[in-house]
Amino acid sequence: MYKLVLMRHGESEWNAENRFTGWSDVDLTIKGRQQANKAGLLMKEAGYNFDLAYASMLKRAIRTLWVALDSMNIMHTPIGLSWRLNERHYGQLQGLNKSDTAKKYGEEQVLIWRRSYDIAPEPLSLEDSRHPRFDSRYSKIPEKYLPSAECLKDTVNRVVPFWNESISSAIRAGRNVLVVAHGNSLRALIKHIDNIPDGDIMNLNIPTGQPLVYELDENLKVIRNYYLGNPEDIEKSLDSVKNQGKA
Numbered sequence: 001m002y003k004l005v006l007m008r009h010g011e012s013e014w015n016a017e018n019r020f021t022g023w024s025d026v027d028l029t030i031k032g033r034q035q036a037n038k039a040g041l042l043m044k045e046a047g048y049n050f051d052l053a054y055a056s057m058l059k060r061a062i063r064t065l066w067v068a069l070d071s072m073n074i075m076h077t078p079i080g081l082s083w084r085l086n087e088r089h090y091g092q093l094q095g096l097n098k099s100d101t102a103k104k105y106g107e108e109q110v111l112i113w114r115r116s117y118d119i120a121p122e123p124l125s126l127e128d129s130r131h132p133r134f135d136s137r138y139s140k141i142p143e144k145y146l147p148s149a150e151c152l153k154d155t156v157n158r159v160v161p162f163w164n165e166s167i168s169s170a171i172r173a174g175r176n177v178l179v180v181a182h183g184n185s186l187r188a189l190i191k192h193i194d195n196i197p198d199g200d201i202m203n204l205n206i207p208t209g210q211p212l213v214y215e216l217d218e219n220l221k222v223i224r225n226y227y228l229g230n231p232e233d234i235e236k237s238l239d240s241v242k243n244q245g246k247a
């Protein structure tokens with residue numbers, strides 16, 4: 001049996017301000033750093049150790065990973081960063097307050113933008129200075145792959161090649177792997193590894209800074225999954241994620 005640990009970054013500055021974030025590169029809040037530290041201690045106490053860790057190319061995920069590895073005292077762990085683990089690109093919604101957006105367009109519309117499987121928000125124009133094609137960290141990635149907006153289906157299509165080419169082969173090679181990414185890039189990954197139907201994935205939310213363990217059989221089929229943290233904290237955190245789109 002293999003074990004894989006997935007974790008969403010700790011609270012970010014825009015989580016705290018309830019703004020759509022996507023590929024915007026905002027940092028962790030103090031609370032977010034504390035969550036990452038606590039998550040590391042939790043994993044250490046539970047006997048986890050990692051041979052390899054992955055994060056997206058966004059600093060809220062990278063810093064969460066650094067802080068967690070630091071609190072586990074395993075900062076030597078090799079790290080792979082990939083744009084394929086970045087958050088779902090939220091297009092023109094990026095930067096807007098979720099609750100104000102619900103007041104303007106209605107909660108139902110915001111829920112569609114946040115959780116529908118195949119409806120993407122309005123894209124950023126190719127000339128918008130926030131477009132990833134102007135960001136040097138993505139300069140080696142062919143422009144056709146750089147999103148202007150994504151629905152979850154697009155994010156699944158972006159994340160799955162990274163699972164197939166990197167994460168799953170590391171697991172099969174017997175390496176203990178930690179992946180730190182984002183609410184929607186993890187929903188995309190989980191949809192794939194746990195074979196969740198398109199219609200059911202809208203009910204899955206991921207709390208910030210909570211290690212989520214997946215036990216996998218030799219064919220990488222999911223046996224079971226569970227959070228390491230306190231169930232009440234996780235429930236509270238899940239409710240707050242759900243309620244972000246309320247007017």
Ligand SMILES: O=C(O)[C@H](O)COP(=O)(O)O
Pocket residue numbers: 019020021022087088090114182183184241244
């Ligand atoms: O990009 C964002 O705003 C968050 O990371 C995830 O947002 P969501 O829960 O509204 O999809």
